[in-house]
Amino acid sequence: MIRSTFHAALVLAGSLVASTACSARSAATPLPAPAVDSKLGSTSGPQTAVFAGGCFWGVQAVFQHLKGVVSATSGYSGGAAKTAEYETVSGGETGHAESVQVVYDPAQITYGELLRVFFSVAHNPTELNRQGPDEGTQYRSAIFFGNEEQKRIADAYIAQLNAAKVFSRAIVTQVVPLQAFYPAEAYHQNYATLHPNQPYILYNDAPKVEQLRREFPSLYQDKPVLVSRQSSH
Numbered sequence: 001m002i003r004s005t006f007h008a009a010l011v012l013a014g015s016l017v018a019s020t021a022c023s024a025r026s027a028a029t030p031l032p033a034p035a036v037d038s039k040l041g042s043t044s045g046p047q048t049a050v051f052a053g054g055c056f057w058g059v060q061a062v063f064q065h066l067k068g069v070v071s072a073t074s075g076y077s078g079g080a081a082k083t084a085e086y087e088t089v090s091g092g093e094t095g096h097a098e099s100v101q102v103v104y105d106p107a108q109i110t111y112g113e114l115l116r117v118f119f120s121v122a123h124n125p126t127e128l129n130r131q132g133p134d135e136g137t138q139y140r141s142a143i144f145f146g147n148e149e150q151k152r153i154a155d156a157y158i159a160q161l162n163a164a165k166v167f168s169r170a171i172v173t174q175v176v177p178l179q180a181f182y183p184a185e186a187y188h189q190n191y192a193t194l195h196p197n198q199p200y201i202l203y204n205d206a207p208k209v210e211q212l213r214r215e216f217p218s219l220y221q222d223k224p225v226l227v228s229r230q231s232s233h
Contacts, residue, residue: 033113034156036160038106038110049111049114050101053118055098058122058204058208068219073100074098075100078094078095078176083096084096089138097140111149116157119171121211128172189227
């Protein structure tokens with residue numbers, strides 16, 4: 001986010017802790033593939049998924065590097081249209097979570113594979129109402145499902161991961177229906193790609209992209225899919 005000098009100092013001081021997306025993982029191996037998933041090509045045309053996992057800069061950056069992803073847009077979900085703007089959401093009282101809308105080709109990547117990346121590298125699903133140095137309900141872990149199929153796959157995968165105890169703490173990710181997604185202001189789009197040397201990006205988000213490249217080489221694409229920075233905000 002557009003961080004204060006004080007917050008940037010905290011980020012730098014806590015860089016060692018924040019450098020790994022899923023520090024609560026009990027093993028250093030990739031998460032298991034979802035036992036319940038859709039099949040490649042089972043649905044025609046682009047599909048949409050919405051995830052929240054802390055600051056949307058890093059979540060967007062991860063999904064932008066996934067093969068099969070058409071676009072990944074930072075924005076807000078969970079609250080009303082009139083409060084879907086950064087300064088208001090940052091107060092933590094709007095019901096919104098900083099979210100990322102992922103448009104993907106189901107012939108190249110499944111919804112379950114998106115979930116696997118979301119839980120593996122995009123964020124730490126065991127942190128309640130926070131991610132790394134960021135605190136508040138706007139940084140909560142959430143899956144905003146667009147249909148019953150997405151809900152079924154998400155619920156089953158969370159149950160699978162909890163049963164396998166792949167994290168040292170329980171997953172706190174909410175699985176809730178998507179009411180609406182509101183794109184964030186233009187200056188938030190593609191932020192990690194456009195500002196690779198910003199301290200927050202270096203210590204919190206660049207390691208996620210590197211972890212994606214290392215753990216999921218078959219899904220990783222070196223050149224990120226960027227979205228237009230135009231916005232009504």
